[in-house]
Every structure is written in C-alpha cells, then in structure tokens.
Amino acid sequence: MNNRIKLNDKEKGVLLIEGIGTFLLFQIINVILVMASNLFFGSNDKKSFFALLHMDISHGNLSKILLLLALVIVLEIFISLHVVMKSYRQFQVKYFEEELSKIASGALDQRIDIQVNPQLQGLVTSINSLIENTNEHIAEQRRSEKSKDELITNVSHDIRTPLTSIIGYLGLIESRNYEDLDQILKYTHIAYNKSLEMQTLVNDLFEYTNVEHANSTLSMTKFDMAQMLDQLSADFELEANKRGMEIVVNADPERILMTGDTDKLGRVFNNLIMNAFKYGNDATHLWLNAKQTSEEVVISVANNGKPIPKDSLDHLFDRFYRVEDSRSKETGGTGLGLAIAQSMVKMHGGWIDVQSDPDRTAFIIHFPMNTQNTSEE
Structure with a gap:
C-alpha cells in the first residue's frame, strides 16, 4: 500500500510558516483596507468603515456583521490551506524526482511507494508497472542465459564421454596397438556404437531446440x-x-x-x-x-x-x-x-x-x- 511522504522537521516548518504567514498577511491587508477607508472618507463620514460598523450595530445587525467577518476569515483560511497544499505537492514532486533519480541510476529493485495527488499518482503507478515489467524481462533473460549455459554444459558432458571412447579405441588402432583382426573389429565396433550414441544425442538436441523455438510450427x-x-x-x-x-x-x-x-x-x-x-x-x-x-x-x-x-x-x-x-x-x-x-x-x-x-x-x-x-x- 502506498504511504504518504514523511516530511522532515525543516519541511514541516516551511509549511507551517507559509500557512500562518499567508493568514497573517490577509489580516494585515484587512487592517490596511480599514485604515485606508477611514483616511479617505474621514472617521465621521458615513462611508467610513467605523461609521458603517457603528450604524450597523445601532440598527441591530451585529449578527450579520459577525457572519460576514466569519466568512471572510474562513475564505482566508481556505486560501492559506491552498497555499500550504501547493507547497506540500511541491515536496511530493521533489520526493518523486529523487526516487526516480535512484531508479534511473540502476536501482531497479526500488519502488516509488508513496501516496501523492491524483495527477502524480497515475505516473507513480505507471512507473512502478514499468519497473515490474523491466525486472521480469531481465529475470527472463537471466533464466535464458542460465538455461543456455546448462545446455552447453550438459551437451559437452554427454558428448565428451562417447567421444573419448571413440578417440581412445581408434587411437589404439592408429598406433597398431592390437593383436589381431578380431581385436581391431572389437575396437571399431565399440567406436561405432559410441558414434551412434553421439548421433542420437545430436538428433535429440536438434529436435528439442526446434520444438522450443518460438517460430516452430505444427502441420495440423x-x-x-x-x-x-x-x-x-x-x-x-x-x-x-x-x-x-x-x-x-x-x-x-x-x-x-x-x-x-x-x-x-x-x-x-x-x-x-x-x-x-x-x-x-x-x-x-x-x-x-x-x-x-x-x-x-x-x-x-x-x-x-x-x-x-x-x-x-x-x-x-x-x-x-x-x-x-x-x-x-x-x-x-x-x-x-x-x-x-x-x-x-x-x-x-x-x-x-x-x-x-x-x-x-x-x-x-x-x-x-x-x-x-x-x-x-
């Protein structure tokens, strides 16, 4: 299961400062707007902020004013959280890039095991699938190479035994190390039988490699x-x-x-x-x-x-x-x-x-x- 990225203390501090800082910035902007309103209209002008606030309170509209202020604060909090989430996603992208860099450097056993935003999560899933397919392909190649090595070893072993006998008995004849014709016939008979063993092995090997070949067809x-x-x-x-x-x-x-x-x-x-x-x-x-x-x-x-x-x-x-x-x-x-x-x-x-x-x-x-x-x- 994918896990959310774990931020270090420094990254957490950055998010906290950005969230609080954004909210405080809005409050400063609010104060500036109020002061600008009073400065422009004058504190006794009916259009000034304090005059409007005093008029509203005097007419019993305090609840409406508080509701308006609450909505403004909620909106400011929402915007502050949005800024924080944007920064958090930037950390996600940074972490994703670091993990991707490790994989690109050859760490194919690495997996990007994180839960990120939906747009990035699809890319994470695709890359993990690519890694899985690549590892399967590499494993298949290794099995194939191992299989070829085993095949060569086994064939070499099975051919060497009868070939050694053939060379040995023919060598006795070549060096005239025999007593009579019967002994020559005995040696040649053994060499002939060993040759048949080699022929059987070669034929079986050819047939096996033929049926194992991907392009082998059937005559149905x-x-x-x-x-x-x-x-x-x-x-x-x-x-x-x-x-x-x-x-x-x-x-x-x-x-x-x-x-x-x-x-x-x-x-x-x-x-x-x-x-x-x-x-x-x-x-x-x-x-x-x-x-x-x-x-x-x-x-x-x-x-x-x-x-x-x-x-x-x-x-x-x-x-x-x-x-x-x-x-x-x-x-x-x-x-x-x-x-x-x-x-x-x-x-x-x-x-x-x-x-x-x-x-x-x-x-x-x-x-x-x-x-x-x-x-x-």
Missing part, C-alpha cells in the same frame, strides 16, 4: 487418436514381446477424431513407449488408453513395472535428467526424450503429467477440446 491434420494408438501397438509389438510385455489399447469412444500434427504426436508416444521399455523394469503390461470427454482428450501410457522414485518425479521432464537407477549402458538415453515430448504436447495446447506407485507408472496427456476437435460415435 484431422486424425483418429484411437487408430493412432492401435498403429503404435502394432509397431512396437515385436519389441514388447522381446521384453515379455503385452500392449493393451483401450479407447472410449472407439473413434476419437481430433486435430494435430501426427508426426510430432507420433514422436511423443514413441518417446513415452520407449521410456516404458527402458525403465519399466519387470513390467508385464503396457497400456495405451484414450478417453474423450466434453472438455478434453486424455491419453495415458502406463506400465506395471518398477515405480519411479518420488524424488525424481518432479524432474523427469528436465533436460538431460535421468533417474540414477537408469544411468546404465543397457538403457542409455540422452535425457531429452521426455523434455521433447512435453514441448510437443505444449505446442498442441496440452499438458503432460506423471503418476507412479508400486502398481503402475503412467504418463498422462491432456489435450483440451476446441472447435476443431470432434468425435463420431
């Missing part, structure tokens, strides 16, 4: 979400069988017509399904469920494998984040898959959440209904 088409889930089930059936998992698809209603970029949505579900394969240890089922209501379409990709640790749930969609138990050669991963999925879902106006307990781990996607999304029975 109308499609059947239930049919897409059936197709995904068929595409991943062989991989699921290898892992001893059964894919189950449920759609309510049987056809869910909606509008979206099928390529990007396909990548979303590919990432979620591969995530379930990699990290859903001991899972026997993978459920692909879709349900349409009057307000949204909800799709879940769930498995009954090992639950995700609670302290990891809030970080799963962070770039390059991987659950500690999943940092192994068998699972690999760049730590960008879920971040890419989240960005693509956001591009469609939706949001994604995760729930995990000993019975089931589910990634749940919500797509709000709009005028383009319809269903047919």
Whole structure:
C-alpha cells in the first residue's frame, strides 16, 4: 500500500510558516483596507468603515456583521490551506524526482511507494508497472542465459564421454596397438556404437531446440487418436514381446477424431513407449488408453513395472535428467526424450503429467477440446 511522504522537521516548518504567514498577511491587508477607508472618507463620514460598523450595530445587525467577518476569515483560511497544499505537492514532486533519480541510476529493485495527488499518482503507478515489467524481462533473460549455459554444459558432458571412447579405441588402432583382426573389429565396433550414441544425442538436441523455438510450427491434420494408438501397438509389438510385455489399447469412444500434427504426436508416444521399455523394469503390461470427454482428450501410457522414485518425479521432464537407477549402458538415453515430448504436447495446447506407485507408472496427456476437435460415435 502506498504511504504518504514523511516530511522532515525543516519541511514541516516551511509549511507551517507559509500557512500562518499567508493568514497573517490577509489580516494585515484587512487592517490596511480599514485604515485606508477611514483616511479617505474621514472617521465621521458615513462611508467610513467605523461609521458603517457603528450604524450597523445601532440598527441591530451585529449578527450579520459577525457572519460576514466569519466568512471572510474562513475564505482566508481556505486560501492559506491552498497555499500550504501547493507547497506540500511541491515536496511530493521533489520526493518523486529523487526516487526516480535512484531508479534511473540502476536501482531497479526500488519502488516509488508513496501516496501523492491524483495527477502524480497515475505516473507513480505507471512507473512502478514499468519497473515490474523491466525486472521480469531481465529475470527472463537471466533464466535464458542460465538455461543456455546448462545446455552447453550438459551437451559437452554427454558428448565428451562417447567421444573419448571413440578417440581412445581408434587411437589404439592408429598406433597398431592390437593383436589381431578380431581385436581391431572389437575396437571399431565399440567406436561405432559410441558414434551412434553421439548421433542420437545430436538428433535429440536438434529436435528439442526446434520444438522450443518460438517460430516452430505444427502441420495440423484431422486424425483418429484411437487408430493412432492401435498403429503404435502394432509397431512396437515385436519389441514388447522381446521384453515379455503385452500392449493393451483401450479407447472410449472407439473413434476419437481430433486435430494435430501426427508426426510430432507420433514422436511423443514413441518417446513415452520407449521410456516404458527402458525403465519399466519387470513390467508385464503396457497400456495405451484414450478417453474423450466434453472438455478434453486424455491419453495415458502406463506400465506395471518398477515405480519411479518420488524424488525424481518432479524432474523427469528436465533436460538431460535421468533417474540414477537408469544411468546404465543397457538403457542409455540422452535425457531429452521426455523434455521433447512435453514441448510437443505444449505446442498442441496440452499438458503432460506423471503418476507412479508400486502398481503402475503412467504418463498422462491432456489435450483440451476446441472447435476443431470432434468425435463420431
């Protein structure tokens, strides 16, 4: 809440002197006028002030005279207060200028927290709003810079590991530090696999930066979400069988017509399904469920494998984040898959959440209904 400015003793003294001085000045003017009247007309002339006052009193009009004098005094007090308020507003302007000078010098955490006259108060509010917007913009820039620094650090770390292995094994071959052809093939095989890891990271990074870019667009088409889930089930059936998992698809209603970029949505579900394969240890089922209501379409990709640790749930969609138990050669991963999925879902106006307990781990996607999304029975 804005506070009135607090005047120091000197400023208070200035206002007091101006108020009393103005009032006394009026009284002096009154005396001068009376004396001038008597001097001009003469004290015995009927037009003189004293003669008129004596005549009025003699006719019983004292109350009227007192009323007139009271009105004159009230008017003089009002004018005196007006002079004081004018000076007070000048102090307000002075204080405002001082605060504005501090802000202009770089103190953007400063706020002009004063209550002033209505004309100046609007300017105070506007400047405070400008400061807020400027600070938000600066904070956003700092977050962006920090995000870029983290991105560079993470990419450097994730590329350096396989690159070190590639250089190491190729260096052994280059220096002829091998026994036979089988050992050469072993070294080249390891270097090749590490190259594929780097390629996956670069591709994921390119896709992530692309969907995060402000100018990234969607190629919207109308499609059947239930049919897409059936197709995904068929595409991943062989991989699921290898892992001893059964894919189950449920759609309510049987056809869910909606509008979206099928390529990007396909990548979303590919990432979620591969995530379930990699990290859903001991899972026997993978459920692909879709349900349409009057307000949204909800799709879940769930498995009954090992639950995700609670302290990891809030970080799963962070770039390059991987659950500690999943940092192994068998699972690999760049730590960008879920971040890419989240960005693509956001591009469609939706949001994604995760729930995990000993019975089931589910990634749940919500797509709000709009005028383009319809269903047919």
